[in-house]
Amino acid sequence: MKEEIILAGFGGQGIMLIGKLLAYAGMKEGFEVSWMPSYGPEMRGGTANCIVKISTKRIASPLSSNPDSLIVMNLPSLEKFESYMNNNGSIYFNSSLIKKELVRKDINIVEVPANDIAKDLGNSKVANMVMLGAYLAKKDFISIDIVKESLSKVLSARRHNLLLMNEEALDIGASISKV
Amino acid sequence: MKEEIILAGFGGQGIMLIGKLLAYAGMKEGFEVSWMPSYGPEMRGGTANCIVKISTKRIASPLSSNPDSLIVMNLPSLEKFESYMNNNGSIYFNSSLIKKELVRKDINIVEVPANDIAKDLGNSKVANMVMLGAYLAKKDFISIDIVKESLSKVLSARRHNLLLMNEEALDIGASISKV
Amino acid sequence: MELVAGYPESLTEKEFHYCSGCTHGLIHRLVAEVMDELEIREKTIGVAPVGCSVLAYEYFNCDMQEAAHGSAPAVATGIKRAHPDKVVFTYQGDGDLASIGTAEIVHAANRGELITTIFVNNAIYGMTGGQMAPTTLLEQKTTTSPEGRSNILSGYPIKMSEMLSVLDGAVYIARVSVHNPANIRKAKNTIKKAFEYQLAGKGFTMVEVLSTCPINWGMTAVDALKWVGEEMTSIYPLGIFKEVE
Amino acid sequence: MELVAGYPESLTEKEFHYCSGCTHGLIHRLVAEVMDELEIREKTIGVAPVGCSVLAYEYFNCDMQEAAHGSAPAVATGIKRAHPDKVVFTYQGDGDLASIGTAEIVHAANRGELITTIFVNNAIYGMTGGQMAPTTLLEQKTTTSPEGRSNILSGYPIKMSEMLSVLDGAVYIARVSVHNPANIRKAKNTIKKAFEYQLAGKGFTMVEVLSTCPINWGMTAVDALKWVGEEMTSIYPLGIFKEVE
Amino acid sequence: MGTNKESKKITFDKERCKACQICTTVCPKKILIMSDQINHKGYRPVTITDHEKCISCGLCAMVCPDLVIKVYKVRS
Amino acid sequence: MGTNKESKKITFDKERCKACQICTTVCPKKILIMSDQINHKGYRPVTITDHEKCISCGLCAMVCPDLVIKVYKVRS
Amino acid sequence: MEKTLMKGNEAIAEAAVRAGCRYFFGYPITPQNALPEYMSHRLPEVGGVFLQAESEVAAINMVYGAAGAGARVLTSSSSPGISLKMEGISYIAGAELPCVIVNIMRAGPGLGGIQPSQSDYFQATKGGGHGDYHMTVLAPSSVQEAVDLTMEAFEIADYYRNPVMILGDGIIGQMMEPVVFDKKINPDRLKKKEWATDGAKNRKPNIINSLLLDTEKLEEHNLKLKAKYDEMKERDVRVELYKMEDAEFAIVAYGSTARISTNAVDMAREKGIKVGLIRPITLFPFPEKVIQSTLVNIKAYLTVEMSLGQMIEDVKLSVGGKRPVHFYGRTGGMIPTAEAILEKIEKITENDHLERGEK
Amino acid sequence: MEKTLMKGNEAIAEAAVRAGCRYFFGYPITPQNALPEYMSHRLPEVGGVFLQAESEVAAINMVYGAAGAGARVLTSSSSPGISLKMEGISYIAGAELPCVIVNIMRAGPGLGGIQPSQSDYFQATKGGGHGDYHMTVLAPSSVQEAVDLTMEAFEIADYYRNPVMILGDGIIGQMMEPVVFDKKINPDRLKKKEWATDGAKNRKPNIINSLLLDTEKLEEHNLKLKAKYDEMKERDVRVELYKMEDAEFAIVAYGSTARISTNAVDMAREKGIKVGLIRPITLFPFPEKVIQSTLVNIKAYLTVEMSLGQMIEDVKLSVGGKRPVHFYGRTGGMIPTAEAILEKIEKITENDHLERGEK
């Protein structure tokens, strides 16, 4: 098994966090994992992204060669990464903010109105968890429960009051993409 | 023609100056010349020395290999350099300050009571010129007149009032070693 | 229609990369407006620091040099000595000027270099992600003072304007703030005064400007301005510390 | 027979390499006598600078480190943080402390490092052969100010004690001289006070000592002392600039 | 915006706006609010509710860190 | 110098002396002069003209940069 | 042993703490900030001191002072900041003080950029400071290895009384991987450093110094240092060989470039090209003998670096002209892809066959 | 042309003035103090500025500013001071600014000593600063050559918009020899530097900068710099050959060591040993091709340095393993004697005969 995921969005959308969460859960599941962030001034305001690799074999390079999945929460990031995807890959995109038609027709697409759902949940900050939930539902190598267990390890202590809301967001996200 | 001279004494005895003067005059006589000082903290109070090379051929190294002459104005310097001399070399030493017997018997020795003479001239500062005069008298490749001409180039302007006394000191030094 | 507030000629069209609400941009504008009013854009050479304002060389519409971290005053010295007839200014952050660049600013001031320094004090290392600066307030939390700055471990907020005022080469040293319109007006006049002293060949001039870093302070832009007005100004009193006419 | 003036235990037997009449040796002796009187030799670590007093590590009879030029305060900081229970002092010249080491001394003072700095100001770079220092007096001739120091070119004699007194971390800052017995006595008492404040854990302490460089000043040792008493003290007033009990 | 200048007392370069909201706090007329479309930067830029109410005091422009606002006064 | 100590009020470590003459200027009794032999360093070290006149004030030692002088006082 | 997921920068910091390091002096710079930030909360927990210095120059001299006082001490920075430490590092080597210096390299020259690079190889291995000195240079290629090498670094530093550099790049510093920490050293249990300046009680004063005005003594001192460097070359060379058993061509790469190269090796193998990887773990001492031992089977070498070609000089010196040494490098923060490396290998192998064909 | 007797340090200063240099920024350090001291009275005479900086770091950045403003500018120092300039030099190379930097080397590491040395070769030629940069490094072996190379240095610097280093040692700096100054350049006559920051009047603003956050742009920039270094290797290599026509053995040495080596060559020749001297005048670019062209006749090379062996790596890289490369070096300020070099040569030649004998 080898899965390579690019996660991208505006700084502040919590992209890096769900990347870490995914890697952490992968580790808990017993896989080799790596998490590589983009870094630099463009992080403020601009777009942020990270690459997560999960594999049964030693991970040679933490960098992206041909991603299997793209979790994307804003338009600029979609435009930047859509072309990178390999053909049998899939894109999970935040339809609340990305209104535009996707260019690629050769890959499977999962629409997730993450911000709308998050708003309904009462905190747009958990839109990232909705996206992650949607992704997890399509994959079988990481159980959503492990991800939930991992939440407390990855969320900074002062955010632990939001643990439940995050779990909820994961579930709703999952339920959507299952449809 | 190749002449290699070590000049040594206490800092403040004007050793470096007569070295430069010698090199300058050598240059005026049309020879290849080099002047290499010892440098470093030991200069203050301690001993100072320089190496002058005068030659008809390009001077390969400015450093001392086997000196032909040693002009030495104090005891520590004599003790340091006496052994370096090659056999057919000669030592000009300041008998006013160096009372001790020389070790080397295989080389010719010129005693110069430089400080006493300088005192008689009214300024112990010109003892160095007495030493140089004594040296020049024994050598034919540099005329004492060229040296005198060179004085004004080498002495700093504020010392030019002493030009005459320096010339005098050169002459008396010369007269002595001629004897 | 008469223009009440426009776009200064001494700024390029380029949009600032600064975070939302960061007053670096505002301070850039004030300096540019002063250059416009004094009509010195064509004979001014500016020196950008290493810090969030490193890209100032893309924003100011005059000749610019980008200096090594803390070295802007030395670079400015080199420029001014080569072109004594030109106007030279440095734009520096507090890490740049008050930490790594301490020796350079002290000696530029002591030599009375005919330059003007715009010292943007936001009490933090902005560009590198919010580490403690020598200007950080006591108790202030930063990424390298997680429990808040302790005077035992890290000493006290350093008062550069007060310190540099002791030096004979410094002729005009002032501290201003930009947390509200009144202070923005004062800030601009003070900056103008500094450039005028340079043009008059008086000596070293510096204007310390209290500025915000909403992103690393973890505040909204509006709260950040409040914090400047309430907290920072109490530790860093505003005013003119030295003026030798 | 009672000993009126002897040889302090805190000095090694080694003869000083200093020039005839140079007061570095005298200042060494004062520091050593203070170490003797406070009985701290065995728990003191000294830091030698780069300068004529670089060999101080051979003269003081306690643990010593030789620091890079200007870095003695940083080195002392490293030592003191590792051994807060020990006494740490730096011995620095004016080129070392007031020029290349400006940032290090300013920030050691601002941090309130629990160290004592003996700042030997002889208004010149002694070791390298008499170049101008930031402390050189106006009009004073040096090998790099052959026409005398000009404030236009090189600014003004820098007053480090006055400048460092502005910093909150500094608790005791004083300037003394050793040009006659009365001042030598004062100097010793002041140095002792500084060490006592360190022992009491108050903060950063520094004693600036006006010193001679007969060889590079081109004076006799006796005239050099006169020059200190007449010229230097008029530019560098003696006294205690800061004392926080 | 060329022609606007003639009519409007205030113009916004909305792509420059970073929605810091500082301007809204200083407007004596409280006529500045955040719009709900998003600009390229991903911010909801500022906009004006009632042009007529603007007194061209210029405070909004003065406090704006990103030179978003130009203010004009009608000669009278 | 061992035994000297008992008799002398003042001793000189003449090899340390650099003939700076500072001590001679502070001696209230003006009994310090430069000798005429030269020490290893090449200096003419200081010496005392009249031991009896010395009042053990210690000023010479206090101003000496090179720790040449030790001064003792006879208990009485 | 429990696995944790950590950034390289933070893992190095934690490893230092577990190696008994209790003092950190540094100055912020991207991309290594997570390291000092971690230390700023971690060291106080173990009774240590984190101090942010006023500059890199001050930081390295604080390290000098603390190391001279007998402490295990760490500093970290990135390229421009490391350049400012050159004088201090030369002093530390000259005064024979043990310490660990981390360089998380970014692209240069000058301010350059903040993205990963390997263009400080010369500076680290040849001596960017003045004088004849060297330090052990360790180049981790994974977060776990960064941990292990950091702990080892303090031992090496103490053994030789010489600085040790951990040479990483933005990838190693920023990436997260699972790590385990097995060892833990109590600094109070470490052998006392008899030479350290901690107060001359009941002993002669100790002196920390790099000045020797007597040229003969200074030459002696230099030869003493050389003896240490020679011993390092004998004892401490570390290298990893990947699929070299049957390799006919060898890639030589270190750190994150080596990681990427393993991909290239695997891809080449799939195409039936017998390539292996030589990964120097110690850049100084350089694995010269190991490379020489591969000459028998290897037809050509390819050095891959994020630079214009620096380590390649050591590879060439090792190969001694007996085989061609090719180069592939990216600069400015651009990162070589496995595909590009593979392409380069294919070119080399083709040419090689042609040449033999011609013969 | 009138001959004058001058110290190397002063001669370099005078040469700079005659090359149109009007700005000097530096900080005192032995053994190069005579250079700034000379400038302090000479520059005002020609309307220039001598400024003693607060440190070497400040000095190199003042040079950056003045060079960026279009001036011909000089700084000088010695080993520890040069180490402090490493960041600044990397910036100057990155920002493509022309200037001349003098290093009168002394013994290291650390404070070391003040006597002559050649142990900063790596730092000067490989890049002691961070990032991939190089500068032309010129190594004079006489005062006259110091003068000629200094004047040339400013031309090279302007041509490439790159720093140039004059690499001397205490001997070159302190010794006096006769010199003639033939050329004299009026700075106002020099071609205007269109890129310089001297006020954006009637033109777009000029920017002096080394930051490029876009990795592709920064890589482009690095490749542009590389192209300059490659051109240097093509155009600017300088080397002197002494008695190499019929030589069977070659000494490779630079600067004052080369001077001493000529004695050794002559002494060897008297003994009938056919030795010659290869004296690199440019250490970067290194005369690789010239050395290779000598392979036909030379049986073995001997590198002589005042270091533990630094240039020898470039010699070995040039020889490419085709001939043995031996080393003789002194350190700490000790100076090799012609006699000792001769002895070493005799050993080498003997062994060489033995080896051939055995075959």
Ligand SMILES: Cc1ncc(C[n+]2csc(CCOP(=O)(O)OP(=O)(O)O)c2C)c(N)n1
């Ligand atoms: C020699 C060196 N050290 C450190 C850095 C990293 N660095 C970049 S900006 C900066 C400090 C920025 O803080 P400040 O000067 O206050 O400017 P601000 O970003 O807050 O406006 C630092 C430490 C560097 N680029 N070069």
Ligand SMILES: Cc1ncc(C[n+]2csc(CCOP(=O)(O)OP(=O)(O)O)c2C)c(N)n1
């Ligand atoms: C980095 C560095 N720069 C310069 C020097 C040369 N240097 C040695 S001592 C000294 C200054 C000495 O002056 P000061 O500090 O006043 O001490 P003094 O000799 O006057 O007592 C200098 C510049 C050096 N050793 N290292």
Ligand code: SF4
């Ligand atoms: S980090 Fe702080 S200082 Fe830098 S741009 Fe953002 S807000 Fe401004």
Ligand code: SF4
């Ligand atoms: S040079 Fe000056 S400071 Fe140095 S020892 Fe001599 S007199 Fe003292």
Ligand code: SF4
């Ligand atoms: S100009 Fe004044 S009134 Fe008009 S919008 Fe701006 S702040 Fe409000």
Ligand code: SF4
């Ligand atoms: S102040 Fe400027 S940037 Fe901020 S919201 Fe108003 S217009 Fe937008």
Ligand code: SF4
């Ligand atoms: S002790 Fe006093 S009286 Fe005696 S010699 Fe010294 S100064 Fe003179």
Ligand code: SF4
């Ligand atoms: S003061 Fe000391 S050194 Fe000077 S002359 Fe007197 S005894 Fe000698």
Ligand SMILES: [Mg+2]
């Ligand atoms: Mg700041």
Ligand SMILES: [Mg+2]
């Ligand atoms: Mg001094």
